[in-house]
Amino acid sequence: APPATPKQFHLGMFEIGRPLGKGKFGRVYLARERKSGFVCALKVLYKNEIRKGGVETQVRREIEIQSNLRHPNILQLYGHFHDSKRIFLILEFAGKGELYKHLTREERFPEWKAAQYIAQMAQALQFCHKKHVIHRDIKPENILVGTHGELKIADFGWSVHTPSNRRQTMCGTLDYLPPEIVRQQWYSAKVDLWSLGVLMYEFLVGRAPFEDSVVLTHRRIVRCEYDVPNFVSREAKDLIAKLLVVSPEMRISLEELQEHPWIVKYCIDGE
Numbered sequence: 468a469p470p471a472t473p474k475q476f477h478l479g480m481f482e483i484g485r486p487l488g489k490g491k492f493g494r495v496y497l498a499r500e501r502k503s504g505f506v507c508a509l510k511v512l513y514k515n516e517i518r519k520g521g522v523e524t525q526v527r528r529e530i531e532i533q534s535n536l537r538h539p540n541i542l543q544l545y546g547h548f549h550d551s552k553r554i555f556l557i558l559e560f561a562g563k564g565e566l567y568k569h570l571t572r573e574e575r576f577p578e579w580k581a582a583q584y585i586a587q588m589a590q591a592l593q594f595c596h597k598k599h600v601i602h603r604d605i606k607p608e609n610i611l612v613g614t615h616g617e618l619k620i621a622d623f624g625w626s627v628h629t630p631s632n633r634r635q636t637m638c639g640t641l642d643y644l645p646p647e648i649v650r651q652q653w654y655s656a657k658v659d660l661w662s663l664g665v666l667m668y669e670f671l672v673g674r675a676p677f678e679d680s681v682v683l684t685h686r687r688i689v690r691c692e693y694d695v696p697n698f699v700s701r702e703a704k705d706l707i708a709k710l711l712v713v714s715p716e717m718r719i720s721l722e723e724l725q726e727h728p729w730i731v732k733y734c735i736d737g738e
């Protein structure tokens with residue numbers, strides 16, 4: 468359980484361990500709270516970087532939103548504090564690290580694993596939508612793996628993982644955007660279902676469905692032009708086709724998704 472929440476956290480309370488990752492706005496370290504021995508991840512954001520990036524409100528809003536989102540498939544933000552130059556986020560530590568490293572190493576996931584991952588993401592998104600939180604940036608770079616192999620959405624804010632990140636350029640972020648955002652229209656919670664379709668495709672195929680040059684990705688997204696290799700099962704193809712639908716209201720709902728044969732077949736608790 469997280470440290471008994473004292474009113475004020477400060478840096479001296481933590482023993483800092485190895486770096487866990489590097490974001491655009493700062494670094495993340497393994498950390499241990501001295502008194503309780505509680506292990507967490509400490510994200511350091513530099514105030515002048517935040518100011519330069521004009522994301523102060525985004526950080527405040529993110530802290531506000533994340534502080535009351537408690538779900539096993541959402542990385543927990545336990546608290547935050549700051550000193551003159553830095554903001555510190557006290558995060559849950561995900562024992563098995565970054566999902567995209569597992570995906571890169573394994574190239575693609577077997578259908579039973581992809582189905583369990585998609586079911587967990589659907590449960591996390593359903594929880595977020597009930598709290599009127601949408602557009603949880605659910606590309607692989609923003610998902611971590613917990614100690615028991617469960618997925619955890621870890622909104623990295625605007626930060627991107629630099630060193631071995633496959634998607635250095637803008638187009639990486641384009642891959643997951645639904646047509647209504649690419650065309651700068653209003654969007655609803657249905658954007659998350661499109662991204663879930665892209666994620667499911669990438670789990671099963673090992674690359675994003677619309678991956679291409681920036682211009683072509685843009686066109687292929689708005690026209691929903693993609694093809695699925697033959698090694699993907701008929702049921703999986705069917706679910707992808709129900710998620711990657713241009714008109715948002717025509718996309719399958721998170722509730723229907725959890726009843727889909729491909730999900731039910733592989734998800735033990737069959738939720």
Ligand SMILES: COc1ccc(C(=O)Nc2ccccc2)cc1NC(=O)CCSc1ncnc(N)c1Br
Pocket residue numbers: 487488490492495508510512522525526529533542543544556558559560561562563564565611621622623624625626
């Ligand atoms: C709830 O998780 C967050 C909430 C908020 C923000 C954030 O930076 N917001 C933000 C930053 C700048 C501007 C606007 C928003 C970031 C995270 N999460 C992370 O940065 C993940 C750190 S990496 C890691 N964490 C745990 N265990 C591991 N094994 C690893 Br690797």
